[in-house]
Amino acid sequence: MMNYPQVLFKNRKPDRIATLEEYRQSGGYEGLGDALSKASHKDVQQVLLDAVLLGRGGAAFPAGRKLMTVADDAPHPRYIVCNADEMEPGTFKDRVLIHADPHMLIEGMIIAGYGAQAEKGIIFIRPEYESAARILEREIKIAKEAGYLGKNILGNGYSLDIVVHRSAGRYICGEVTAQLNALMGKRANPQQPPPYPTEKGLWERPTVLQNVETLACMPHILRNGPEWFKNLALTETGAGTKIFCASGKINSPGCYELPMGIRLSEIIEVHAGGMVEGSEYKACLPGGASTRFLPREFYDIEMDFDTLRNVGHRLGTGAIMVFDQKTCLVAATLNLVEFFARESCGWCTPCREGLPYIRDLLRRLEEGEGEEEYIPMLQQMSKHLWSSYCAFAPGAVSPVESLITYFEDEVREHISQKKCPFK
Amino acid sequence: MKCNVDLTYAMIPKELKELLARQIAGIEHPRELVVDVMFAVQDHYGYLSDEAVEEVAELLDMSPLEVEQLATFYTFIYREPVGKYVIHVCDSVICWMEGHESLLDHLSGKLGINLGETTSDGMFSLLPVCCIGYCDRAPAILINKKVYGPLTIEKLNDILERLRAEA
Numbered sequence: 001m002m003n004y005p006q007v008l009f010k011n012r013k014p015d016r017i018a019t020l021e022e023y024r025q026s027g028g029y030e031g032l033g034d035a036l037s038k039a040s041h042k043d044v045q046q047v048l049l050d051a052v053l054l055g056r057g058g059a060a061f062p063a064g065r066k067l068m069t070v071a072d073d074a075p076h077p078r079y080i081v082c083n084a085d086e087m088e089p090g091t092f093k094d095r096v097l098i099h100a101d102p103h104m105l106i107e108g109m110i111i112a113g114y115g116a117q118a119e120k121g122i123i124f125i126r127p128e129y130e131s132a133a134r135i136l137e138r139e140i141k142i143a144k145e146a147g148y149l150g151k152n153i154l155g156n157g158y159s160l161d162i163v164v165h166r167s168a169g170r171y172i173c174g175e176v177t178a179q180l181n182a183l184m185g186k187r188a189n190p191q192q193p194p195p196y197p198t199e200k201g202l203w204e205r206p207t208v209l210q211n212v213e214t215l216a217c218m219p220h221i222l223r224n225g226p227e228w229f230k231n232l233a234l235t236e237t238g239a240g241t242k243i244f245c246a247s248g249k250i251n252s253p254g255c256y257e258l259p260m261g262i263r264l265s266e267i268i269e270v271h272a273g274g275m276v277e278g279s280e281y282k283a284c285l286p287g288g289a290s291t292r293f294l295p296r297e298f299y300d301i302e303m304d305f306d307t308l309r310n311v312g313h314r315l316g317t318g319a320i321m322v323f324d325q326k327t328c329l330v331a332a333t334l335n336l337v338e339f340f341a342r343e344s345c346g347w348c349t350p351c352r353e354g355l356p357y358i359r360d361l362l363r364r365l366e367e368g369e370g371e372e373e374y375i376p377m378l379q380q381m382s383k384h385l386w387s388s389y390c391a392f393a394p395g396a397v398s399p400v401e402s403l404i405t406y407f408e409d410e411v412r413e414h415i416s417q418k419k420c421p422f423k
Numbered sequence: 424m425k426c427n428v429d430l431t432y433a434m435i436p437k438e439l440k441e442l443l444a445r446q447i448a449g450i451e452h453p454r455e456l457v458v459d460v461m462f463a464v465q466d467h468y469g470y471l472s473d474e475a476v477e478e479v480a481e482l483l484d485m486s487p488l489e490v491e492q493l494a495t496f497y498t499f500i501y502r503e504p505v506g507k508y509v510i511h512v513c514d515s516v517i518c519w520m521e522g523h524e525s526l527l528d529h530l531s532g533k534l535g536i537n538l539g540e541t542t543s544d545g546m547f548s549l550l551p552v553c554c555i556g557y558c559d560r561a562p563a564i565l566i567n568k569k570v571y572g573p574l575t576i577e578k579l580n581d582i583l584e585r586l587r588a589e590a
Contacts, residue, residue, distance in 0.1 A: 089553070090554070091554075128568065128570070166458060167458060168458045168493075169498035169499045185454030186454075247559055253559040253560075285516075332519075335515070338514075339514075
């Protein structure tokens, strides 16, 4: 097996978190020290941009660019928010990361906070991750005692405090503007920009929101430079490593830190232990429930944001859910749409009304009551969902659209046989 | 920030109410605490009763309707009484593929309740939940927010028996 460099998981242990001391011994907080003493916040933004650090929460927005959108004369206090809400089905990398090396996230937040000149940091975390929330609270306190948080960090004049904010659990809270509403004690409906959160976010103040994994990359970029980060990837277009969460019909489900641009086939066969006995690869969702089914013809694809985008797909969160030839993809898609229909916040009409409509059509198909006309109906309604308020609905129909693109024959078998051919 | 909460008519224990009032008074934007306060009051009552909604609203200077809007929105806030153990069964795609349905059928049969119901002895409530982020341990469930998985029928039986014995 190829041993690839472990950056985010270098201190990962089977049974406990890395302590502050262990993190420091591995170079932790060096990047922060250098940044605060030698670099301006503009330099930090530029380094992150040059490193081509793209958001790991699914949207792949350049992290440096996001920091740059905070205007020089924007008011204070400013906020840096860490999105640890991780509710995309199939995704559990943030949980594993926090349980492996919490100070990496804390240092990343301080760096991003410095880049935005933010005074207040908030970690927004889902209730299922209560143990991670407790770890973070404890380690934040330890970091503060060590001089990494609070007033005048490391004697360089910059100040930041971080608090942990517990959510009570809803998928939509992972959406940026919904999360800000949730933080402000409002119902977590998304808001359509402008104004963008980096202009007017929490309490009308500039707010930068980043995913756990994105923030965890920052200390390493600051310490080793953008070229080093880019060279971690196997492809020209990729940069850095990626934590892939593999699950489904494979022998070793889990989180694997691998170079960006690694081939899907290698992830499955070499790192995730191969397909379970008797199972053959049929398709996967490459980056959570909001991405498109990736059929057999893409089995060797290089997993980075650009390569997938060029073939009409998305890397999303890098949560690879593997389906085998014995799994009915109509039933799987029905399950995914059930999830989205239940989790829709209900604010805008296409999402609130469209998803139950799609669910109903898929349910009838799965139960052998489908008609030929359902296929164009599914396509048409999926198209309507693209005109919804936020990215939730376009994500929700990604499995539906790709089901028809790649597995129309399987859908038609449900109609012609008047039953699910897998039952 | 000044706190004008009247502590004399508190339904919840005075100490808890004072503690919450202090926390609220200590931060710039009290509404940021609404989920924490709902959790704290829910822990006391066992669920978020009508009274509790009003208490939370009063503490945070919100209207009961504003709190209700949140209470009914979130998965882990209960507006009806629940059992001592709340079992959340993950029904998202990986757990579904790994046998969620047979697990749920078994639970349902063994406890004699459907999803959304509580056993008559007040021990167990059964609720569905979206992907809990333990796809590497599918099929997985939460019991009082603690994760169990990967589960088999046998393991599930053992867990239920242990919980019954401990109660």
